[in-house]
Amino acid sequence: MQKQLLRKRNFSKPPLISVCIPVLNEVDNIGPLYSRLQALADKMADRCSLEFIFTDNRSSDGTWERLAELARHDQRVRALRFSKGVGFQRSILANYIHARGEAALQIDADLQDPPEMLEQFFAKWQEGYDVIYGVRRGRQEGWSLNQFRKFGYWVIDAISEHPIPRDVGDFRLVDRKVIEACKKYRYPQPYLRGLIAGLGFWQTGIVYDRAARTAGLSKFPIKKMIHLGLTGVFNHSTVPLRLATYMGLFFVGVSIVGVGYYLFLKIVHPDLPQGLASLHILVLFGIGFLSFLLGLLGEYLLRIYLILRQEPLAIVDETLNFLPEEVKL
Numbered sequence: 650m651q652k653q654l655l656r657k658r659n660f661s662k663p664p665l666i667s668v669c670i671p672v673l674n675e676v677d678n679i680g681p682l683y684s685r686l687q688a689l690a691d692k693m694a695d696r697c698s699l700e701f702i703f704t705d706n707r708s709s710d711g712t713w714e715r716l717a718e719l720a721r722h723d724q725r726v727r728a729l730r731f732s733k734g735v736g737f738q739r740s741i742l743a744n745y746i747h748a749r750g751e752a753a754l755q756i757d758a759d760l761q762d763p764p765e766m767l768e769q770f771f772a773k774w775q776e777g778y779d780v781i782y783g784v785r786r787g788r789q790e791g792w793s794l795n796q797f798r799k800f801g802y803w804v805i806d807a808i809s810e811h812p813i814p815r816d817v818g819d820f821r822l823v824d825r826k827v828i829e830a831c832k833k834y835r836y837p838q839p840y841l842r843g844l845i846a847g848l849g850f851w852q853t854g855i856v857y858d859r860a861a862r863t864a865g866l867s868k869f870p871i872k873k874m875i876h877l878g879l880t881g882v883f884n885h886s887t888v889p890l891r892l893a894t895y896m897g898l899f900f901v902g903v904s905i906v907g908v909g910y911y912l913f914l915k916i917v918h919p920d921l922p923q924g925l926a927s928l929h930i931l932v933l934f935g936i937g938f939l940s941f942l943l944g945l946l947g948e949y950l951l952r953i954y955l956i957l958r959q960e961p962l963a964i965v966d967e968t969l970n971f972l973p974e975e976v977k978l
Contacts, residue, residue, distance in 0.1 A: 657777050658776075663698055664697050665749060668702065668753075669744030670758050671706065671737055672758045685760070697771060702727050702748060727969060729743065730966050735962070741839075742841065753828060757820070761859050762820040766820075780848075781852075782822075785857070826850070827845065
């Protein structure tokens, strides 16, 4: 039924596809990635043309110099260097904002996600899908880390206000109208997987096996994974706020039952000794519970504050193959 409603895309000339790559200290991966992108562009020349947009989170290992060398010889290579590191999700959004193509492919520089899958994504896009994402069937990492990721995806999807695909990262192809829709949301801490999933449109996934990192170190330790997961929860779910209300009502009910039970014991056993230890435990529990609730409220208030502060998405320090008027942050 869904395929019958899709509107197939036809172009009078090959459309431009923007390949978006956020980078941070990836000097050893830039060369292999560029070689594969070049080969991909040659292979798909009869179907589309490509541009390569890099956003550099203030790399310190020569990544920017390597990009500058490529940009001098290839006008398709365009890059923005931020004044400071702004994070992975902001980098992706900055890429989308500066993409000139009819669609944009988001890919990491570490080559864990094969750029050659653009061919499959492109075919689905031509069928009429607006978002085509890669679904990770397997990844070459430790069992415990893999299970931790799966649990995180399950939690975010379970409490989100809209379904978020499981085992899906930021490796995706999005249509121009999805990009324009993303521009309307200026989250201070965006979680694009949730944002794009919640936009609607026609979306589908393609299963693939994720490769190991070719060079360099991962920029996503457990701490950053947890932070990204919390961003996804607080940006796309009001369940924690409602949970605080429900838990408050639950403990009020428990307190009423406890008062009744205590009065019953006093009637049955008038000489019942006073429970000083129990009182201390209850007080400490109450303080801890209230602190937890205040923390939940604080997370939402922080996001309201950051929105009101209207901090720019990023500040661009240097550019490659960009005109001044093209920088839109």
